[in-house]
Amino acid sequence: MRRYGGPVLLCLVGAAALRITLFSELYLRYVQHALRPYLIVSGIALILLGVTTAVLRSRTADGEDGADGGSDEDGGSDEDGHGHHGHSHHGHHGAAGPRIAWLLTLPAFALLVFPPPALGSYSAGREAAQRAAQGVGAFPALPAGNPVELTLAEFSSRAIYDSGRSLTGRTVRMTGFVTHGSGGTWYLTRLMVTCCAADATTSKVEIRGEDAPPTDTWVTVTGTWHPKGRLGSDAAWPPVLDAGSAKTVKQPSDPYETP
Amino acid sequence: MHNQRTVADGLRLLTRAVVHVVLGGTALLAIATVASVLGPTLALDLYTPPVAAWWTVFTAVAVQGVPFLLLGTVVSAAIGAFVPERVFTRLLPRNQALAVPVAGAAGVVLPGCECASVPVAGSLMRRGVAPAAALAFLLSAPAINPVVLVATSIAFPGQPRMVLARLLASLGTAVVMGWLWARFGRDDWLRPPRTARDSHATGPRAFVTGLQHDFLHAGGFLVLGAAAAATFNIAVPRSVLDVFTGSAWTAVPLLAVLAVVLCVCSEADAFVAASLSAFPATARLAFMVVGPMVDLKLIALQAGTFGRRFALRFSSATWLVALSSSALVGWWLL
Numbered sequence: 181m182r183r184y185g186g187p188v189l190l191c192l193v194g195a196a197a198l199r200i201t202l203f204s205e206l207y208l209r210y211v212q213h214a215l216r217p218y219l220i221v222s223g224i225a226l227i228l229l230g231v232t233t234a235v236l237r238s239r240t241a242d243g244e245d246g247a248d249g250g251s252d253e254d255g256g257s258d259e260d261g262h263g264h265h266g267h268s269h270h271g272h273h274g275a276a277g278p279r280i281a282w283l284l285t286l287p288a289f290a291l292l293v294f295p296p297p298a299l300g301s302y303s304a305g306r307e308a309a310q311r312a313a314q315g316v317g318a319f320p321a322l323p324a325g326n327p328v329e330l331t332l333a334e335f336s337s338r339a340i341y342d343s344g345r346s347l348t349g350r351t352v353r354m355t356g357f358v359t360h361g362s363g364g365t366w367y368l369t370r371l372m373v374t375c376c377a378a379d380a381t382t383s384k385v386e387i388r389g390e391d392a393p394p395t396d397t398w399v400t401v402t403g404t405w406h407p408k409g410r411l412g413s414d415a416a417w418p419p420v421l422d423a424g425s426a427k428t429v430k431q432p433s434d435p436y437e438t439p
Numbered sequence: 440m441h442n443q444r445t446v447a448d449g450l451r452l453l454t455r456a457v458v459h460v461v462l463g464g465t466a467l468l469a470i471a472t473v474a475s476v477l478g479p480t481l482a483l484d485l486y487t488p489p490v491a492a493w494w495t496v497f498t499a500v501a502v503q504g505v506p507f508l509l510l511g512t513v514v515s516a517a518i519g520a521f522v523p524e525r526v527f528t529r530l531l532p533r534n535q536a537l538a539v540p541v542a543g544a545a546g547v548v549l550p551g552c553e554c555a556s557v558p559v560a561g562s563l564m565r566r567g568v569a570p571a572a573a574l575a576f577l578l579s580a581p582a583i584n585p586v587v588l589v590a591t592s593i594a595f596p597g598q599p600r601m602v603l604a605r606l607l608a609s610l611g612t613a614v615v616m617g618w619l620w621a622r623f624g625r626d627d628w629l630r631p632p633r634t635a636r637d638s639h640a641t642g643p644r645a646f647v648t649g650l651q652h653d654f655l656h657a658g659g660f661l662v663l664g665a666a667a668a669a670t671f672n673i674a675v676p677r678s679v680l681d682v683f684t685g686s687a688w689t690a691v692p693l694l695a696v697l698a699v700v701l702c703v704c705s706e707a708d709a710f711v712a713a714s715l716s717a718f719p720a721t722a723r724l725a726f727m728v729v730g731p732m733v734d735l736k737l738i739a740l741q742a743g744t745f746g747r748r749f750a751l752r753f754s755s756a757t758w759l760v761a762l763s764s765s766a767l768v769g770w771w772l773l
Contacts, residue, residue, distance in 0.1 A: 280659030377499035
């Protein structure tokens with residue numbers, strides 16, 4: 181194990197990377213979709229590297245009779261008298277790779293055996309939802325379609341900042357999970373992830389006219405914009421949707437929105 | 440005689456194997472039974488929403504770090520194995536004071552985030568590049584490469600000054616830190632980065648060995664940093680920040696601290712900065728300048744590569760320089 185620890189670790193990390201990208205869409209719970217090809221390439225490269233290192237190691241063992249494993253000890257005792265000190269200095273750089281590397285088993289096993297869930301209402305509730313930074317101005321026209329599919333982030337910025345009022349008179353459809361506010365209000369909520377789940381920010385839209393489903397249920401809501409407050413002011417936020425229908429759906433494979 | 444011994448040996452081996460299988464099997468069965476009975480209830484009790492969110496953020500930081508770390512270690516192992524030392528001595532000016540800005544500007548060529556730059560800087564030092572120049576490269580590469588600058592311009596539409604301010608403040612910090620190291624730095628703070636083997640070996644074999652060692656080593660520290668980042672992410676709600684948004688005197692240092700604990704990848708931090716809309720522009724600039732140079736994940740990586748004594752001194756000095764440089768550039772440009 182001491183000899184092959186490093187190669188095993190590399191293969192483990194590579195396998196974890198491939199399991200969440202090549203064999204499922206689980207990676208979307210952690211990072212945004214643009215990272216997929218890089219993760220696949222990394223996974224394959226890591227496994228190849230692990231196998232190559234293992235082959236090199238076994239060859240060294242056959243040919244030079246274990247010179248590989250002993251090299252550290254030799255290096256230490258070369259400095260006569262300081263042998264012990266030298267050894268302890270090199271100690272954590274054994275043939276199996278540095279000891280700290282074993283920490284890699286934590287995320288690797290988590291991904292292989294029990295992939296952590298996507299962030300949901302807990303994370304959304306902890307952060308005051310952020311409004312995208314922008315000024316009031318006219319937005320480009322909405323795409324055709326009735327109802328028109330929008331992301332929550334897009335709906336929010338149009339509702340708060342669009343001086344052209346492009347949402348007026350349009351039926352929109354949005355998908356997100358349910359969070360509850362005070363006094364029986366409920367929100368359609370979605371997290372936006374730019375690079376990885378550590379940078380998640382929250383968008384939410386207050387839903388009126390439909391009964392609140394339980395927290396964290398995924399729903400698709402169709403409805404019309406309910407203007408409120410002056411454009412760009414705090415009173416305009418969070419935006420409101422008069423719902424015509426709210427349908428429970430399965431969690432989408434990409435649980436986050438991307439900018 | 441000879442045969443008898445072989446038979447006896449075989450029998451002994453067989454008995455031992457049977458004993459091992461029986462004992463080990465019983466133990467495994469016992470563990471499996473206990474785990475399957477107690478496991479689900481225990482797991483459900485422990486798997487509260489904050490714990491689940493911690494695991495998600497932890498794995499997310501680790502997962503997004505892996506490709507960049509691999510890129511960084513491939514470049515660093517390639518430098519170690521295939522690029523002779525004289526290339527760098529020829530490329531960089533002999534004079535350290537001149538070499539620092541050249542190395543800082545050279546950071547433009549490594550299109551990665553901060554995880555990639557630490558192993559590369561380590562291998563540059565092994566190849567005889569002056570530490571001051573290698574450190575300037577370490578700081579500037581994740582902050583001023585084209586990918587990061589384009590991301591910044593997308594996150595701040597219609598504000599090209601923000602991109603320019605980020606470029607100038609980051610480059611300024613990197614160069615000043617390089618000069619500070621050249622003037623005050625002591626080589627014994629810096630544990631010379633070494634691989635498991637002879638660092639003078641070259642060729643494909645040295646490449647493979649160096650690559651696997653560097654990746655495992657830096658990967659372990661990346662996991663450590665990811666755990667720290669996830670802990671802060673879960674423990675400190677961002678709504679706490681709203682208290683400090685009013686005055687620039689509190690807002691700028693506060694976002695500089697936030698950049699350290701959040702460990703957002705340098706290719707994404709502009710979007711996070713853009714979403715912190717309640718803060719003054721200079722504070723958001725400080726967030727983007729400090730983030731790629733000092734954060735928990737990076738401190739862990741640097742401690743692993745260059746030693747703890749170096750990481751603490753260097754990171755705190757860099758934090759101060761980055762803060763002043765972004766305050767200065769922000770006051771001038773924004």
